[in-house]
Amino acid sequence: MIKNFKGKTAVLTGAGSGFGLECARIGAKLGMNLVLVDVQQDALDQASTELKAETNAHGAEVLPFKLDVSNAAQMDAMGQAVFERLGAPHFVFNNAGVGSGGLIWENSVKDWEWVLGVNLWGVIHGVRIFTPMMLAAAAKDSAWQGHIVNTASMAGLLNPPNMGVYNVSKHAVVSLSETLYQDLALVTDQISASVLCPYFVPTGISQSHRNRPEQFPAEKPTRSQLIGQAMSEKAVGSGKVTAAEVAQKVFDAIAADQFYIFSHPKALGNVQTRMECILLQKNPIDPFAERPEIGQNLKAALRA
Numbered sequence: 365m366i367k368n369f370k371g372k373t374a375v376l377t378g379a380g381s382g383f384g385l386e387c388a389r390i391g392a393k394l395g396m397n398l399v400l401v402d403v404q405q406d407a408l409d410q411a412s413t414e415l416k417a418e419t420n421a422h423g424a425e426v427l428p429f430k431l432d433v434s435n436a437a438q439m440d441a442m443g444q445a446v447f448e449r450l451g452a453p454h455f456v457f458n459n460a461g462v463g464s465g466g467l468i469w470e471n472s473v474k475d476w477e478w479v480l481g482v483n484l485w486g487v488i489h490g491v492r493i494f495t496p497m498m499l500a501a502a503a504k505d506s507a508w509q510g511h512i513v514n515t516a517s518m519a520g521l522l523n524p525p526n527m528g529v530y531n532v533s534k535h536a537v538v539s540l541s542e543t544l545y546q547d548l549a550l551v552t553d554q555i556s557a558s559v560l561c562p563y564f565v566p567t568g569i570s571q572s573h574r575n576r577p578e579q580f581p582a583e584k585p586t587r588s589q590l591i592g593q594a595m596s597e598k599a600v601g602s603g604k605v606t607a608a609e610v611a612q613k614v615f616d617a618i619a620a621d622q623f624y625i626f627s628h629p630k631a632l633g634n635v636q637t638r639m640e641c642i643l644l645q646k647n648p649i650d651p652f653a654e655r656p657e658i659g660q661n662l663k664a665a666l667r668a
Contacts, residue, residue: 365621366509370395371424373453375446375494377433377486378460380407383515383560386611387457388415395422399446399453401429401460425450433460434481436489443493452497452510455618458490459515459560465592467666468528472583475529483533484540487514491544495555502554510555511618514541518563518628521635524651526592526662545623558617563628565605591665 374391378384380402388398392415400415402408412428419426427449431438446453462482464475491512498510519527520534541559548555585593610627617625626632634651641648652659 366511366618369615370422371397372455373397373399373446373450374455374457375399375401375453375490376457376459377401377490378515380404380411382459382607383562383565383610383614384457384459385411386607387459387614389418389608390611390615391455392418392422392424392426395419395424396455397425397427397450399427399429399442399450401431401433401442403430403432403460405430432482433458433486433489434478436485439486439489439493443497447497452501453494454498454508454510456490456494456498456510456512457515457614458487458512460486461515461517463527463596464529464589465527465596466529466586466589467526470586470588471529474581474583479529480533480536483530484536487537487540490514491540495544495548498555499552502552506554508554512544512555512557513560513614513618513625514544514557515560515562516541518561518626518631518635520559520561522638522651523648526588526595526666542623556621556623558614558623558625560610560614560625561627562610563605563626563631565607565610565627588666591662595662 369391374388374396376384376388376391376398379388379398379400384402388400388411391398396419398415398419400408400411402411408428408430412426416426427446429442429445431442433439460482462479464471464479491514495512502508502510514537516537517530517534519531520538523531538559538561541557545557548557605627613625613627616622637649650659652662
């Protein structure tokens with residue numbers, strides 16, 4: 365369990381908005397050194413300016429890096445720069461993510477490469493770069509503690525239709541995180557991990573296309589993709605739990621050494637039902653059983 369955050373270093377990807385920014389704001393108030401990583405320059409600049417005022421008051425630093433988390437070379441260079449300036453980070457928040465919808469066979473190769481690149485490879489890079497640094501720091505100091513938080517989604521525990529690429533990426537992050545937790549437990553008692561599985565929270569992820577790189581040009585969206593985008597915007601925008609509230613849950617979980625972090629625990633009933641279907645070898649149930657009108661409208665729209 366980690367109780368003292370002051371003077372510790374945190375690396376946060378996707379730090380320009382959403383959960384990343386809110387976690388950084390909490391870190392700033394706690395007097396932490398913050399490494400802010402984002403692909404959007406204006407959002408990164410704004411976050412850096414805001415957070416420097418807070419961290420300076422605590423004698424802490426803010427290091428901003430504009431980069432694409434799916435790019436191994438850029439992530440490697442950032443990791444080396446962080447180590448040279450601040451040493452091994454105590455906390456890593458692999459948070460950067462993008463959303464994508466549509467019928468799973470209608471996604472292009474570029475769609476898959478973009479979403480898996482950010483959502484999965486971004487986490488892979490964060491884990492492979494910083495975990496060895498953290499283990500080395502822990503080996504040198506028996507009092508040293510660290511924690512890694514990977515942002516997945518409730519879509520990593522469920523399989524909502526018409527958003528297959530996103531589901532696949534988030535299921536992979538859940539699996540990676542569970543394995544990371546177990547692997548760390550084999551070799552150290554000083555470093556642990558958590559996985560964040562938020563439901564619909566207003567963060568800006570429904571507008572992910574604003575940061576889609578040029579090397580992954582979007583094709584003309586299909587009907588299912590347009591429908592998926594509209595549904596995502598409505599669901600995310602109407603979320604009642606704020607990103608700031610979720611960020612506080614993350615820090616509370618780190619302090620309590622809690623692995624699974626949920627923004628909407630009541631949604632776990634759907635996860636339980638899915639697991640029961642697997643155990644009973646039943647076919648997947650209707651995901652809209654509780655709100656059939658949504659499923660009926662989606663089916664009608666897709667078949668129109």
